[in-house]
Amino acid sequence: xxxxxxIKELAKQPPKLLPGHRLCAGCAAPVVAKLAxxxxxxxxxxxxxxxxxxxxxxxxxxxxxxxPWIHNAFENAAATASGIEAAIKALKxxxxxxxxxxxxxxxxxxxxxxxxxxxxxxxAIERGHDFLYILYDNEAYMNTGIQRSGGTPLGAxxxxxxxxxxxxxxxxxxxxxxxxxxxxRAPYVATxxxxxxxxxxxxxxxALSIRGPKFIHVIAPCDRGWRFDPSLxxxxxxxxxxxxxxxxxxxxxxxxxxxxxxxxxAKNPQLKKPIEEFLKLQGRxxxxxxxxxxxxxxxLQEYVDMVWEDLLKRVGLKVS
Amino acid sequence: xxxxxxxxxxxxMGLNGDEAVAWAVKQCNVDLxxxxxxxxxxxxxxxxxxxxxxxxxxxxxxxxxxxxxxxSACVGAAATGARAFTATAANGLALMWEILYIAxxxxxxxxxxxxxxxxxxxxxxxxxxxxxxGARDSGWIQLYVEDPQEAYDTTIQAFRIAEHPxxxxxxxxxxxxxxxxxxxxxxxxxxxxxxxxxxxxRKPVEVYVPYLGKKVPLVLDPDVPLTFGPLxxxxxxxxxxxxxxxxxxxxxxxxxxxxEEFAKISGRRYGNxxxxxxxxxxxxxxxxxxxxxxxxxxxxxxxxxxxxxxVGVLRIRAFRPFPVEDVLEQLRNVKxxxxxxxxASFGAQGGPVFLEVRSAFYDxxxxxxxxxxxxxxxxxxxxxxxxxxIYKELLRIAETGKVEQLVKFAGVRE
Numbered sequence: 188x189x190x191x192x193x194i195k196e197l198a199k200q201p202p203k204l205l206p207g208h209r210l211c212a213g214c215a216a217p218v219v220a221k222l223a224x225x226x227x228x229x230x231x232x233x234x235x236x237x238x239x240x241x242x243x244x245x246x247x248x249x250x251x252x253x254x255p256w257i258h259n260a261f262e263n264a265a266a267t268a269s270g271i272e273a274a275i276k277a278l279k280x281x282x283x284x285x286x287x288x289x290x291x292x293x294x295x296x297x298x299x300x301x302x303x304x305x306x307x308x309x310x311a312i313e314r315g316h317d318f319l320y321i322l323y324d325n326e327a328y329m330n331t332g333i334q335r336s337g338g339t340p341l342g343a344x345x346x347x348x349x350x351x352x353x354x355x356x357x358x359x360x361x362x363x364x365x366x367x368x369x370x371x372r373a374p375y376v377a378t379x380x381x382x383x384x385x386x387x388x389x390x391x392x393x394a395l396s397i398r399g400p401k402f403i404h405v406i407a408p409c410d411r412g413w414r415f416d417p418s419l420x421x422x423x424x425x426x427x428x429x430x431x432x433x434x435x436x437x438x439x440x441x442x443x444x445x446x447x448x449x450x451x452x453a454k455n456p457q458l459k460k461p462i463e464e465f466l467k468l469q470g471r472x473x474x475x476x477x478x479x480x481x482x483x484x485x486x487l488q489e490y491v492d493m494v495w496e497d498l499l500k501r502v503g504l505k506v507s
Numbered sequence: 508x509x510x511x512x513x514x515x516x517x518x519x520m521g522l523n524g525d526e527a528v529a530w531a532v533k534q535c536n537v538d539l540x541x542x543x544x545x546x547x548x549x550x551x552x553x554x555x556x557x558x559x560x561x562x563x564x565x566x567x568x569x570x571x572x573x574x575x576x577x578x579s580a581c582v583g584a585a586a587t588g589a590r591a592f593t594a595t596a597a598n599g600l601a602l603m604w605e606i607l608y609i610a611x612x613x614x615x616x617x618x619x620x621x622x623x624x625x626x627x628x629x630x631x632x633x634x635x636x637x638x639x640x641g642a643r644d645s646g647w648i649q650l651y652v653e654d655p656q657e658a659y660d661t662t663i664q665a666f667r668i669a670e671h672p673x674x675x676x677x678x679x680x681x682x683x684x685x686x687x688x689x690x691x692x693x694x695x696x697x698x699x700x701x702x703x704x705x706x707x708x709r710k711p712v713e714v715y716v717p718y719l720g721k722k723v724p725l726v727l728d729p730d731v732p733l734t735f736g737p738l739x740x741x742x743x744x745x746x747x748x749x750x751x752x753x754x755x756x757x758x759x760x761x762x763x764x765x766x767e768e769f770a771k772i773s774g775r776r777y778g779n780x781x782x783x784x785x786x787x788x789x790x791x792x793x794x795x796x797x798x799x800x801x802x803x804x805x806x807x808x809x810x811x812x813x814x815x816x817x818v819g820v821l822r823i824r825a826f827r828p829f830p831v832e833d834v835l836e837q838l839r840n841v842k843x844x845x846x847x848x849x850x851a852s853f854g855a856q857g858g859p860v861f862l863e864v865r866s867a868f869y870d871x872x873x874x875x876x877x878x879x880x881x882x883x884x885x886x887x888x889x890x891x892x893x894x895x896x897i898y899k900e901l902l903r904i905a906e907t908g909k910v911e912q913l914v915k916f917a918g919v920r921e
Contacts, residue, residue: 230729234583245737255727258736259582260605266576270541270583270591271727273567277538277589280565283708289729307579310572 190392197225197388201253208251209243213410213417215424216240218381219323220294223403224254226391231290232257232271236264236299239330240323262303264293265311268318290395291318296407297338298328301362312371312400319394319401322364325409333412337362340432341490342483343471345412350474355483360490368402369438375401377437377446382424386435386447393437406433414470426465429458431495436502443501453504459495462488513774515701522694524655524687525550528594528620528680530694531662533558534702538589538709541569541580545599546632547684548622552594574599578606578617585615586735588726590666590709593617596684597624600638604645610677611646612751613736614725616669616709617677619647620662622688623798623849625885633886634684636797637850639826640859646751648678648758649827651797653777655692658682660775663702667765672712673757683799685886701772755828762825781830783822784837786812790819792901793838793875795846795864797823800882800889804847807894818898823860831867838864842905844877845897847889847917851881857914878910882917893918 203224210217216239224231233256235241241258244251259267268291275291278284295304300322308320327345328334335348340361344350348357369376375397379387387405394401408423410416415423427433428448435449445453452458463484466472475483522530528551532540540559542552559568567584571577574595581591595603600621610617621639625631639649648668652658658680665678682688697705711724716733723731739747759781766780777783785805787793794804801822808818821837823830838844846865848858856862861879868874880897883889897917904910 232587232727232729242738245734247737247739247743250732250734250737252734253732255729255732256734257583257586257727259579259609263576263579263606266571266579267583269569269571269576270539270580270585270589271587273541273569273580274539274584274587274589274591277565277567277584278587280567281536281538281708283588286729306572307576310576313572314569 190389190396192388192392194385200225200228203231203252203254204244205251205253207249209246210239211411211417213420214239215325215381215407215409215420216323219321219405219407222381222384222387223292223321223391226388227290227292227395229288229290230286231292234259234264234268234271234291234293236293236295236304237261237330238296238299240294240296242330261299263307264295264299264304265320266307268293268320269311269314269316272316272318293318293320295320295322296329297322297324297326298336301337301364309371312368312373315399317398317400319391319403322402322404323407324404325407325412326361327412329409329412338364341487342475342480344474345471355474355480365402365404372441373402374399375437375439378404378433378435380406380424380428380433380435382421383428383435383447390437412471414473415468419468423465423468426460426468429460430462430465430491431459432462432465432491434495434498436498445498445502453499453502462491509776513772515697515772517695517697517701519693520696521691522655523550523689523691524658524682525622525689526554527655527659527694528662528682529554529558530696531659532592533564534697534699535663535666535706536590536703536708537564537566537592539567539569539581539584539591540593541571541577541584541591542593543571543574543577543595543599545574545596547624547688548594548596548599548620550688551620551622574602575606578603578610581617582606582610582613582615585610585617586613586727588709588711588724591617592619594620594622596622597626597638600642601626604642607642607645607647609736612747614675614754615677616666616675618662618665618669618680619677620658620680620682622684623681624684631885632684634686635849635884635886636681639679639681640850640852642679643827643859646676647827648676648762648825649681650678650825651681651823652687653799653801653822655687655690656694656775657777658687659694659696660769660773663706664765664769666706668758668761670709671761671765674754674761675712676751676754676758681798686799695773695775697773705769705772759825759828759830777824778822779833781825782833782837783824784819786819787821787837787841789817791817791842791905792898793819793821793841793844794894794897794901795821795823795844795860797826797849797860800847800849803889803891804894807891807898811895811898816898816902818902826860829863834864834867835871838875839871841875843901844875845901846877846879848879848881849883851884857881861914876904876908876910878904879914880917881914887918889918
């Protein structure tokens, strides 16, 4: 099945996330949500983990959600989605449900996914619920004020991994969350970037066509937390892909494929940019450019290269 | 339990408390059961899994990876319009804590059986009420049953109470771990049709939504853009809490109504549904108690009354909402009240039931002496001899008017 679409046609739908919300200028989260909901054309219910997207779109008595939406708590979005999906099955069984199938879509941040929500996510995938989990990864607890998470990369300065004199930012690498989901043998796992929106919309469409648990990991630059100008969000998202810091891929029933820009880079390795091109755009990595911390840039580059080469092996492309 | 005449013939089965709950859930058109194993609740879910595996129910069974997810899945399901049930105990209930409040505050009529068990540490699998008492302010209705029959009856009633439009609160049916969960009794099971007629299927309430300009069912319906669980700050949160407080007041009436209606089909009645009095008309000394100990206390009270002692019992069936009026009414003429608490409230003046009962009498001029017995922690037995000694002590206080110790610990090594 091809998942071609016409963006002009998709944009004719009534908007599902309305303007007027209180997310920061330059925030990638609403772009991640809006693009996914453009792709979700059928009946849809959204589950939102606690986080920026939830808080800033719903201050009572206002809501930006023009579709049914529920927020339960921080760590249980996948369990809540399990309940919704199972309830629909049971209601259908007793003839009390109108639709044959509903898109149950979770939006959760990195804290709600990598850390506090990983148990509920793992359980829901193992049980095989029919839902799509979209992780918008801004690489720290931005809603509570930029604290480090399992999704924060090595060296990044956050309020709980500050760039100190002895410890220069987060000492650990980012947890390979999408690989962890792949290891559950979920039928569809992908990564995406809001800068490569056509690739992302196609992946959401594909995911929603597949029954069972699906997972899309979207890089969601945060100008406040990453320290860049709000006008540069898409530039930063692009740099993440161009440097292979955040490669675009999909894994469908165990078969790996690179997509969009990452596929181009794989075929034309000279296009792969050094990690500095991603780091230099952001204040959270500023301290890494001091002479005493340069080894961390090297370490990050080695890590990115290792992950990228591993990915090339998985998709069956030789490392040149 | 009082017998009432009824035309409906059911059948009698030898069931333990857990199985009795499973049977009730089977007959109640439940759409979703999400649960995680924990002793002594496990049999409920095991039996129910058999009903699912044998195609005897339409229910979706979600074997979640934790109690936190069990309650979270129930929240999702109930918000979708489904009738949802779960069961747990002790540490499982503690793990659910966060979502207990969310379920109640989102006004989702979930029913949960709690096979009451002591909280860790030290780890202990036996009965006390520390689990449920810790959750007493979570916004759940709490009913405590005395035997497996009542566990069956109350579970059925719970769905009607929870889903009543004036209530819309989750209900916790508490049955003492092992004493009830694992103890066989002849349980009268109503015919499926009688229960189905009594509980019906869940019909979500309709609410007027200003921005839609119409009334819509309060559920996650793909056709209706409703937002559940928004951020709610100082400008509205308090009003929403007031709604919950009001709903709890309505619950007192509804628990009684549903209990009475159920008596008409089952022939079984438990006091007025909120409290179950015995021998209080002329009692000098009374014991206030929750759960299975109620049976032991009544047995001892009967024996003592035969011996000429004026003693009575007030078993509290509904602890949340707390039936202040009924407690005052029933205990008004008693000289001494001994409140038995199967949990400790560390650092408080006494146990949680004691504090409620004693506080209820503050504004009453002629009030009984009220003392507290904390007993049975971690499953420590409360045999008739212990209850008898408590009654004898209460009668001594009634005679002398002297209280040596307001809060006592009954059945513990010195």
